Amino acid sequence: MLKADELKEEAARAALDLVEDGMRLGLGSGSTAARFVAALGERVAAGLRVICVPTSEATRLQAEKLGIPLSTLDETPELNLTVDGADEIDAELRLIKGGGGALLREKIVATASDRMVVIADESKLVKTLGAFPLPVEVVRFGLLATMRLVEAIAVEAGCHGEIRLRPGVGQAPFVTDQGNLILDCAFGAILEPEVLAFALKRVPGVVEHGLFLGLADLAIVAGSGGIKLLRRPGA
Template sequence: MEDQKKAAAEAAVGLVVEGMVVGLGTGSTARYAILKLGELAREGFEVRGVPTSEATANLAKDLGIPLVTLDECPRLDLTIDGADEVDPHLDMIKGVGGALFREKLVAAASKEVAIAVDASKLVQRLGSRVPVPVEVHPFGWKVAKVRVESLGSVAELRMVGGERYRTDNDNYILDARFHAVRNAGQLERDLSVVPGVVENGLFVGVASIVFAADANGVKTLRR
């Protein structure tokens, strides 16, 4: 599985052209892409990165990848990230790792978004295997939970080590499990207008290319 993640991530890095500003995703697959970019940077390849999480920023700094902020560079050439599920339309669930808000914002700023996954992440319908992460403000989060559940989910506050999980933005996450997401675009919009919801993990119409790796190699899927 790790070999497949690495293969997909390195295939995505193949899109990077010297001088690009690249959004750096978060998660185990995105990490392989960042490691590869670090190798290139050490060889003198000029690339700058915009991290989607504090963990990614720390890794990129350790690898010598120059970083910029969205304020400094509000238009990116490319973002490379992973996904938790990808459907046949290349719509996705992302954010199980907790970085959905920054991931979606960085993706929105990018001319192209390349997603790297192992083939187990490919599903016929979103929500088949993982819940939809919903980032909520701590104030009145139970109000948001009731509204999110009214859309057809069972939502649980994410806990880690017996404590409420906090995102890099100091918010909570509700893991909203839908039996299956039948209209991802509509659900994304419905979740976005719930008071108290900061962002949700449905990424509809975002990916322009997906690199999916299995035991036989890497296949390329385009929107």
Template sequence: MDAKALKIEAARAALGYVEDGMRLGIGTGSTAEEFVRLLAVRVEKGLKVIGVSTSERTEALCRELGVPMSTLDETPELDLTIDGADEIDPELSLIKGGGGALLREKIVAFASARMIVIADKSKVVKHLGAFALPIEVNRFGLKATMEEIRRESESLGLSGPLVLRIKDGHPFVTDGGHLIVDASFGRIPDTRALSRALHDVPGVVEHGLFIGLADLAIVAGSNGIETLHPVDAS
């Protein structure tokens, strides 16, 4: 199977966890979009759900395909969020934000009773960090914020390029009006320590480490679907 076919199979398996009447958080990215397309078919056949999107892009696709939508203000408690990931480790800690929606993705995940991650096998890693960590930052004081991110990461033994994300020749702007710095740290030995350090930087709005949020990962590979549960690091 090619990558797209694997994403479709993971999305199809996740759809089996969606029950009638659910309040559903719907993620962002190519795998999440395959889930939206499959969900829309079920909705057309009579499945009753209400969705809350993690990005304007997902919102537009859901409305185009006829998936009923709400907002997190109107529906502040969700039953289930289904979203993709850029990396998944054995604890089901994640790196997310390759699509630029990490802040809203994390808010929606926190509002959900459960989170299921869908991905192809290439996203499963032993240690997070090969994928550059997206860090959403305020526009004000960008250089000072990047320097403080550098200092905090170096204090944890992490180094590597910090690159402002550019799209079409201009800084990429998130749905919330922020910028994204992609941090190529390489292997991150202590994700929790890095999470705390980044949150201590005033200009950091949020980062793409999702720790303790995913309850299940549905991973599609050449040998079929694999369901992963968190491995206790202790």
């Protein structure tokens, strides 16, 4: 049986088949996306011409070391394809993302793309989103008030569970590339993701949440039986 790392590698390399010369690409963040960036770097070294927008500083540094041409959304506001990972994927290709803390940039880049393709190993497939704690990016000001309001709003949306500030190094909290904080919401099950997503957007201190709804067009999932392609209904 293949290990998780090997499955991630398979999914990442399968996504390379979607990349064409001259494309404008969004580069995701996280361990699976990093494998795609590494494989893309090999293709670039062999002559593939692309221009890429990274979704995190970590991805930017990796791509720079590999000699992958980079841009920004200000310079390249329309992308052909974004390839990114996910923490959870359901049958409708609704996602939870943000385990690495890059959800805000990931969502901006995905929204600027004609297509978003998710690469993952089969362990990320779930019947119901929420076993993975939902990341919610918040500003520092009024943190406790924001946490309380997020909890109240979540309860109204049918979600219950511990909401905690993501820890960083030492006693300090985790800080995103945008200088914000992350709340990890252990709801266990999110039965109505669209309802929760709408509710969270009503909280003034919330910058973004990790529910990616209607964004992913295709999931490339590697498992013990090989590569499986999952398409979003209606995509």
